[in-house]
Amino acid sequence: MKVTVRKFDAVIVGAGGAGLRAAIQLSEAGLKTAVLSKVFPTRSHTVAAQGGVAASLGNSEEDHWHWHMYDTVKGSDWLGDQDAIEFMCKKANEVVIELEHYGMPFDRLDNGRIYQRPFGGHMSNFGEKPVRRSCAAADRTGHAMLHAMYQRNVKANTQFFVEWLALDLIRDAEGDVLGVTAMEMETGDLYAFHAKATIFATGGAGRIYYSSTNAFINTGDGAGMAARAGIPLEDMEFWQFHPTGVAGAGVLITEGVRGEGGILRNSAGERFMERYAPNAKDLASRDVVSRAMVTEINEGRGCGPNKDFVLLDITHLPPETIMKRLPGIHEIALQFAGVDALREPIPVVPTCHYQMGGIPTNFKGQVVVPGKRSQNEIVPGFYAAGECACASVHGANRLGTNSLLDLLVFGKSAGESAVDEMKQSPKPHKELPADAFDRTLERLHRLNTQKDGASVHETQLDMQRTMQKHAGVFRFADLLKQGVQKIIEVQKDVERTEIKDKSKVFNTARVEALELDNLIEVAVATMVSAEARKESRGAHVRDDAPDTPERPDGRDDVNWLKHSLWFKDANRLEYKSVTLRPLTVETIALKKRAY
Amino acid sequence: MTKRILKFNIYRYDPDVDRKPYMQDIEVEVDATDRKLLDALVKLKAKDDSIAFRRSCREGVCGSDGMNINGTNGLACLADLSTFPDGKTIVLRPLPGLPVIRDLIVDMTQFFKQYHSIKPYLINNDPLPERERLQSPEEREELNGLYECILCACCSTACPTFWWNPDKFVGPAGLLAAYRFIADTRDQATNERLDNLEDPYRLFRCHTIMNCVEVCPKGLNPTKAIGKIKDMMVRRII
Amino acid sequence: MVNRKLVGAHYGLMDWLVQRITGVVMAAYTVVVAFALYTGAGSSYERWHGFMSAAPMRFISFLCIVSLCWHAWIGVRDTWMDYVQPAGIKLTLHVLTLLSVIGCGGWAVQILWKL
Numbered sequence: 049m050k051v052t053v054r055k056f057d058a059v060i061v062g063a064g065g066a067g068l069r070a071a072i073q074l075s076e077a078g079l080k081t082a083v084l085s086k087v088f089p090t091r092s093h094t095v096a097a098q099g100g101v102a103a104s105l106g107n108s109e110e111d112h113w114h115w116h117m118y119d120t121v122k123g124s125d126w127l128g129d130q131d132a133i134e135f136m137c138k139k140a141n142e143v144v145i146e147l148e149h150y151g152m153p154f155d156r157l158d159n160g161r162i163y164q165r166p167f168g169g170h171m172s173n174f175g176e177k178p179v180r181r182s183c184a185a186a187d188r189t190g191h192a193m194l195h196a197m198y199q200r201n202v203k204a205n206t207q208f209f210v211e212w213l214a215l216d217l218i219r220d221a222e223g224d225v226l227g228v229t230a231m232e233m234e235t236g237d238l239y240a241f242h243a244k245a246t247i248f249a250t251g252g253a254g255r256i257y258y259s260s261t262n263a264f265i266n267t268g269d270g271a272g273m274a275a276r277a278g279i280p281l282e283d284m285e286f287w288q289f290h291p292t293g294v295a296g297a298g299v300l301i302t303e304g305v306r307g308e309g310g311i312l313r314n315s316a317g318e319r320f321m322e323r324y325a326p327n328a329k330d331l332a333s334r335d336v337v338s339r340a341m342v343t344e345i346n347e348g349r350g351c352g353p354n355k356d357f358v359l360l361d362i363t364h365l366p367p368e369t370i371m372k373r374l375p376g377i378h379e380i381a382l383q384f385a386g387v388d389a390l391r392e393p394i395p396v397v398p399t400c401h402y403q404m405g406g407i408p409t410n411f412k413g414q415v416v417v418p419g420k421r422s423q424n425e426i427v428p429g430f431y432a433a434g435e436c437a438c439a440s441v442h443g444a445n446r447l448g449t450n451s452l453l454d455l456l457v458f459g460k461s462a463g464e465s466a467v468d469e470m471k472q473s474p475k476p477h478k479e480l481p482a483d484a485f486d487r488t489l490e491r492l493h494r495l496n497t498q499k500d501g502a503s504v505h506e507t508q509l510d511m512q513r514t515m516q517k518h519a520g521v522f523r524f525a526d527l528l529k530q531g532v533q534k535i536i537e538v539q540k541d542v543e544r545t546e547i548k549d550k551s552k553v554f555n556t557a558r559v560e561a562l563e564l565d566n567l568i569e570v571a572v573a574t575m576v577s578a579e580a581r582k583e584s585r586g587a588h589v590r591d592d593a594p595d596t597p598e599r600p601d602g603r604d605d606v607n608w609l610k611h612s613l614w615f616k617d618a619n620r621l622e623y624k625s626v627t628l629r630p631l632t633v634e635t636i637a638l639k640k641r642a643y
Numbered sequence: 644m645t646k647r648i649l650k651f652n653i654y655r656y657d658p659d660v661d662r663k664p665y666m667q668d669i670e671v672e673v674d675a676t677d678r679k680l681l682d683a684l685v686k687l688k689a690k691d692d693s694i695a696f697r698r699s700c701r702e703g704v705c706g707s708d709g710m711n712i713n714g715t716n717g718l719a720c721l722a723d724l725s726t727f728p729d730g731k732t733i734v735l736r737p738l739p740g741l742p743v744i745r746d747l748i749v750d751m752t753q754f755f756k757q758y759h760s761i762k763p764y765l766i767n768n769d770p771l772p773e774r775e776r777l778q779s780p781e782e783r784e785e786l787n788g789l790y791e792c793i794l795c796a797c798c799s800t801a802c803p804t805f806w807w808n809p810d811k812f813v814g815p816a817g818l819l820a821a822y823r824f825i826a827d828t829r830d831q832a833t834n835e836r837l838d839n840l841e842d843p844y845r846l847f848r849c850h851t852i853m854n855c856v857e858v859c860p861k862g863l864n865p866t867k868a869i870g871k872i873k874d875m876m877v878r879r880i881i
Numbered sequence: 882m883v884n885r886k887l888v889g890a891h892y893g894l895m896d897w898l899v900q901r902i903t904g905v906v907m908a909a910y911t912v913v914v915a916f917a918l919y920t921g922a923g924s925s926y927e928r929w930h931g932f933m934s935a936a937p938m939r940f941i942s943f944l945c946i947v948s949l950c951w952h953a954w955i956g957v958r959d960t961w962m963d964y965v966q967p968a969g970i971k972l973t974l975h976v977l978t979l980l981s982v983i984g985c986g987g988w989a990v991q992i993l994w995k996l
Contacts, residue, residue, distance in 0.1 A: 384678070498847065847897050
């Protein structure tokens with residue numbers, strides 16, 4: 049197979065929020081940039097974000113980035129790196145205002161400023177009481193944001209390669225990243241993008257679970273490519289289960305619903321969150337709410353004929369508020385739950401939503417790996433931002449609205465870092481190694497010639513069911529142990545998937561098989577990392593980590609206050625310490641987490 | 644709804660293999676968990692992996708899976724299976740009026756070219772303020788029904804005028820976007836935007852057939868937006 | 882010559898407006914004539930001749946003819962613009978349309994002034 053090489057200053061893989069934000073930075077700096085996306089940019093999954101983006105603008109009441117930082121550290125169950133968290137919370141106002149300047153149609157307050165609503169875990173004065181921090185465009189914030197950033201890129205004349213699937217990372221013998229190989233989906237032709245900077249913004253891999261709010265395209269392509277190229281994946285055991293996915297359909301119902309006054313109820317009609325989080329109630333952190341819901345269901349207080357969901361009630365809100373602030377939710381409830389949310393409560397269950405872990409980076413968006421000199425050595429030429437990266441700002445649990453903030457702040461900083469690097473020390477392209485395309489060609493050759501192989505669809509279902517059963521909201525030592533065996537079995541099937549369709553033109557069967565190669569890396573990383581972490585923290589809660597005075601809620605800071613790093617070779621795990629020292633302020637000291 | 648057999652009649656064309664397009668009859672069994680047409684299509688693809696269609700968010704916000712369903716454009720992920728009568732064949736074709744790449748996948752280049760032609764970005768040359776530009780809730784309200792467009796192309800490919808002149812007529816989606824920026828109090832390029840559309844083809848090829856309004860999966864009304872643009876043009880000359 | 886897609890003729894609004902205005906004129910004329918017929922203006926040739934040759938009526942009939950011609954020109958031209966792509970054929974059709982509309986208009990005015 050022929051591989052055509054194209055040279056650019058920078059190549060960005062992914063055109064969702066983080067990719068588009070990075071692209072703005074590079075295009076406006078005048079660098080020759082290629083943005084690869086397997087879907088048209090506005091179809092990226094950022095489009096489905098609903099509730100808002102956090103920034104301590106203080107438009108409705110007093111707020112401060114330091115309070116936001118406190119909430120984020122607490123939300124992360126202290127696993128987040130405090131330097132990155134400080135960086136993000138401090139930058140929030142700047143990047144949100146920039147978006148407004150790009151033309152994003154934020155909702156407005158009477159005084160003309162950006163409308164802000166309360167969200168889970170966002171409090172004022174270091175955890176005192178809920179604060180309005182989430183900047184929103186109705187319940188379509190992600191859509192409004194993604195379109196505004198795409199539009200800004202149109203203005204900046206960014207060069208997009210739409211419906212191109214990146215296949216593998218190109219690294220040379222020194223470990224430097226020199227670009228990616230990619231397939232033009234329409235023709236099936238292979239290309240290599242040879243670049244001085246490669247920025248991954250490929251999003252999450254929520255599709256490793258059976259029940260997920262994620263789009264079909266969220267297949268962890270960046271994580272898979274990085275893992276195959278020897279880059280570790282950080283903190284992959286931490287997956288956020290969003291409390292309110294529509295029961296049965298998985299479609300997301302924003303936390304903004306509870307921010308606007310929505311209440312979760314069990315079969316007795318009880319507002320059960322009062323028992324689990326007396327202070328924040330329905331607006332406790334997502335992991336807390338999800339576990340409360342599953343506990344209610346497990347203890348027989350679920351609703352419906354099978355008692356397998358709870359109800360999200362907004363019938364007490366004024367219809368005008370619902371239609372003005374939550375019009376999309378009204379539409380989703382009607383479409384996917386068959387209920388009119390003005391009159392009936394919406395059936396919801398915790399649903400896999402967000403990958404807290406990912407490709408390890410620092411707060412400048414540079415990918416870092418453990419090396420001889422330090423545990424955070426920069427991989428030259430490689431950057432990552434957004435859900436595919438782990439900065440790590442979300443630690444063991446992400447706060448609602450911090451994902452959109454993450455992609456803005458780190459999309460921008462990854463772009464800035466790449467620009468700085470190229471402007472400050474201009475260098476010619478490093479030569480491509482002789483084996484640059486080998487991995488890609490091998491994978492494609494294997495797939496095109498596989499006989500008596502496994503079905504892509506069935507194998508993917510196997511993987512999803514395994515993840516759902518063995519690494520769900522609550523985790524059990526024995527199930528995790530079996531899970532590792534099972535997922536490695538599934539991995540063997542992934543290595544022998546077969547497609548019947550061999551066409552070159554827009555072969556979606558081939559695309560799905562290649563995506564599954566990426567998904568499985570993430571699934572294995574998750575299961576192995578989760579099995580190894582013998583404590584409960586944030587979204588990772590095990591049955592064998594008891595709640596004791598030394599280890600509140602099973603969190604073991606003595607042994608486990610560290611990031612996991614999973615390497616693909618032999619499923620090896622390494623650990624690195626959490627950065628507890630922020631950039632300018634005092635460390636936010638370890639404390640039991642309660643809402 | 645328990646198990647049920649759905650009959651499909653699907654437009655098939657793979658230029659790598661087929662000399663010309665044909666319609667294929669195929670059946671698939673769906674169960675109670677399959678609520679939308681897209682769920683059935685995913686099952687179909689598990690059965691025959693050569694059927695090509697675009698899909699992503701499966702909740703009607705990404706705009707990937709626009710197709711012609713029993714003669715009407717719509718999103719597969721929002722088409723409820725319960726609305727298809729038992730035993731009746733579901734006819735699926737690619738969106739009309741655009742070149743077919745393969746099966747249900749059309750080449751949307753022309754559609755996006757038109758979208759780009761209206762300068763779909765905020766133009767404001769004032770020095771950037773420290774904070775957000777102010778906008779009253781009423782001014783912001785003007786953007787409702789405009790900014791929600793998902794660029795699925797259901798409207799433009801249902802528009803006969805766009806079929807005849809896809810290279811010259813902006814089409815309902817592009818014109819809706821044009822008005823989205825005209826209506827934004829923060830945008831300063833109203834005059835240039837109106838000039839850009841003052842053309843017998845770009846705007847005035849709209850004959851208010853209103854197919855766009857009928858098919859829009861987000862319930863938007865491009866015809867109304869087009870009317871408002873014309874209105875502003877008239878107000879500009881009198 | 883390069884084969885570019887050409888747009889940006891910077892007209893269109895006037896035509897669109899003219900079609901609406903001429904439409905209103907024709908509708909109003911129809912109402913006047915319908916009312917006249919209802920009140921018996923068409924009961925005999927003499928009465929009809931008298932009605933149509935009165936100066937005010939001649940004036941609005943003339944307006945109506947001009948409106949009709951203008952309206953028809955834009956409408957037919959729009960149809961050619963929709964369905965006919967080759968520039969040469971399109972131009973020929975435009976010219977033929979314009980000539981026949983002018984011819985018909987002149988003929989109608991001649992009839993009106995012979996009354």
